[in-house]
Amino acid sequence: MATLNINGQVHKLEVPDDMPLLWVLRDVVGLTGTKFGCGIAQCGACTVHLDGTAVRSCVLPVSAVAGKKVTTIEAVGATPAGRKIQAAWRELDVVQCGYCQSGQVMSAASLLAQNPKPSDADIDTAMSGNICRCGTYPRIRAAIKHAAQEEV
Template sequence: MSAISVNGRTYEINAAPDTPLLWVLRDELGLTGTKFGCGVAQCGVCTVHVDGIAVRSCQIPVGTVGQRVITTIEGIGETSAGARIQKAWLDLEVVQCGYCQPGQIMSAAALLTANPDPDDGAIDAAMSGNLCRCGTYVRIRQGIKHAARS
């Protein structure tokens, strides 16, 4: 048994060290906002923050997390950047089907934390690993700019 810190809480987990963080979050902790997409870290839908850095939880073994702080979509609204992104997403109706949006929001919040006033190039670079089947990329970029201004 080991402990991990997620969204400001410490959880005792009973997973093997090589279990992907995604499955610990979803299956052991019941935090199902983080979605499974491709399983090979290419789509971005499983994005979470580890010590404030956006990572693909489907490829991070839980045994490598240690005492680092994990933030999921359920907790991102408690951060300044996360709250601004979530509000912008609602204000501009960014979401279409919504499946990719937890990963989009997590990547966008990490971007705004690192770069409070990103230009189009910075936005495109930060968001390039997040796929959206509905093609809401223009609205996502507008949402990030809106959040940066707020």
């Protein structure tokens, strides 16, 4: 039995301890905004927040999240950084195909929550694990800079 705090709700789930958090979120809890990309924590599509820090859920066993708060794309807009990032994403029309964007938003929101005024180097470091096959990297960087300038 795993007890998880996901998006502020406690879930008691009968899942194996080694089941990746991604599959618990998608297949057991029904939160499908977090995407499967590579399955080896290299693309960033599966990014969620664990106690506010961006992590890859595809390789994170559910046993490692007990007692921690999991935030997914479905609830990141409830955080100040998440609201700013989502607004900037819409305002600057960042999305192209959209598949990677939940992971991009989650990484960007974690960055702004930890560093409200990131430099280009900070952005590059925080976003380096997120792959966008459409190449929206310039728009992603512009949106993060834009969000960093906005008041909460």
